[in-house]
Amino acid sequence: MTEIIRAAWLIAVKDLRVEARSRELIYTTVFFALSCLLVFAFAFVRGGRPIPDTAGGILWVVIVFAGTLALGRTFERERQTDTLRALLLAPVERPAVYLGKLAAVLLLLAAVEALVVPVVGVLFQAPIARAPWLLMGLLAAGTLGFAAVGTLFAAMLVRAQSRDVLLPVLLYPVTVPVIIGGVLGTRAIFAPEPDFDTARLMLTMLVFFDGVFITIALWVFGPVMSE
Amino acid sequence: MTAARRHTRGWWIAWALTLVLSGAAAAAQAPQDDFLLAKPGDIQESLPATPFVFVAYAFAWAAVAFYVFWMWRRLARVEKELAEVRGRLQSPPR
Amino acid sequence: MRVATRLVPVLLVVAVVMLARAPFLIDAAPYESTMGLVQKIFYFHVPSALVAMTSAIVCGIASTVFLIRRRRLADHVALAAAELVVVFGLIVLVTGPLWARKAWGAWWVWQDARLTITLVMWMLFAGYLLLRRFGGAGSEVLAAAVAIFGTALVPFVYWSVNIWRTQHPTTDVVATLPPEMRWPLRWSMLAIFALSGALLILRTQLERGRAELEDAYAAVEE
């Protein structure tokens, strides 16, 4: 067990170091997220004011889109000199590779969210400071669930053809529960009359989904990654 | 190969024609269906229900029929090809 | 497999006979008080949905077996079941809105949990088929992972959609059905299940035939 965590840590740190060098993923993902917000601003602002109750949904759509992009790019990077294969060839248990990549993707998405959430607050008049811990919990649990499935799918699609299209096609239906939980919870916080009980219920639901997703992904990763 | 494809296309056209014709025939008959007229309660409804039920059932049947037909075509093709390849396997190589 | 082969004609005959009789039974069934005639879509709609759901579960189990044991048969069954999910799911997705348009006044009502979950599942298994079709060599293993996720998620999607569509209370219609309606429903349910069973076996055999064809080609190249 400690062996797995040690290897996962190594891989995550390696990913972050690569990212710190090139900064490709963080820049492109953040700007992609901002571009999405721009499009949404024209779609969901009427008469100078945002349509009520849309901020939560906008936030999650941006996270999901940006997350898909980041997942695809992360594994494209491992494909360049076939380093994903090198990781799988190392004498570490396969789940460690999954956990390491997941941790790196999560950190990247957390950085993107740290920027996107305030921007949504400003542009769509969302009261992000109303229940900061609850909001952070929802974001963390939702992103974890999305990235847990996304990392598995992106990793296994590295070998497949037309992987760019297949990733969202497969990922979005599977992550429907996470999106529902995240949107409903966030919307409950952002509502004119906030409903923290619903938000808390959604948070527990998300945590539960995270457990289910990660368990299945850990179990499936090994068999799926061997050619 | 082209012959086989032409053959397939023939099937497709036949299938499409059957669909259109049966649909047209059914549409022509649907209003005269005494099933609907015999039930006075239905006439009062703002939206006639018969077309909905009819389309729903027709679609279900068409979908299943299409799937069965498609499966049959695929099975036939695979079996034909299998027989051909097996024959090639048994005959001595040139 | 040999038993299954012999089962196909039996199932097909049962399905055809029962399906031929079904319209009369459905016609004879009493009208529902508020929805009227359109409620009769129910007799095909519900069994199709159940077949789709069952096929999804079959696909998930077969995929799990395939991932552990790597038996080709399991993979073929999984593929066959996934296709059934898509075919019968499509029937549900087309007949559902037709019913909804008449009964609720809108083609698509997101508040209906069952319609939504069917859509999600349908997309998932359509994605499964897309992956197998366009994923290239080895995509059957990847597809198995998708199917496992999809099947495991069915109850959760159901649950979350139920929470999401808060407005309407859930009622289990089938359990509280009056007996005059229950009998035709059971009849068509049995018929459609027999049909889907036959289709499942046939599709599995088709896939086995394809695998044999690949083997034969490989042997020819030898």
Place this chain on the structure above:
Amino acid sequence: MTASRAGFDALHVQDVSRLYGRRRALSHVTLSCRAGEIVGLFGPNGAGKSTLLGVCATMIRATAGRVLYGDREARELGDALRGRIGVLGHDLFLYGDLTARENLEFFGRLYDVPNRRSRIAAALEHARLTDRAGDPVNRFSRGLRQRLALERALLHDPALVLLDEPFTGLDDESAAQLAVRLRALRDAGAIVLMATHDFDTADGLVDRAACLLAGRMRAIPAGSDRLRERYRRALTEASPTAPAASSAFAPGAASARHADD
């Protein structure tokens, strides 16, 4: 880390086939390599050399047949087996954004190499990259990368070394150095299996040679004349008219298969 040389002293590929759909990348390949020998694997592009190396590296599952490490299969040996294999792939398994030292450091930690610091210093020395250890790999030329990738593959002192075209991009001096390095590995008791095109460098380096032709194994006869001549003879003896074509029904094909070793 218990990975020691004692783990296995022979690699046996037994009747291995690998299919990609209808294409047979490998067809009933049988090959044995023992510790302390360098086996050269020759053959035209697409003959299945990389697939065979992939199967030996546990990267690719064989459709039929088995691979024995010593007397056991990969599945019995588990994850630790991968720690005893060193692979230099066609793709170099290096992170372009990391420096040479960081690449070695990362894989050294992942393989849990003992005496990591001195090992890495030695590896950089071998690759003659000590003064460029702090440069990111994507600023290196192909030859430098190739040298680094080889050292990365050998860092954990593997018992089985699988090399796919190790001489590509190397200048004469580096190639000679590589030959020296491989001989040292052999003398230290490693199994070296190497796929290459470079007959001139391989001549005199490999202890035994085999060639793959359209997924099939052909033995290259031992002899005193040059390897290139023997290779050409092995091809032409099998199918006199079209040496490179995948003539599956060539009369000599069946007999050549059993002529291995």
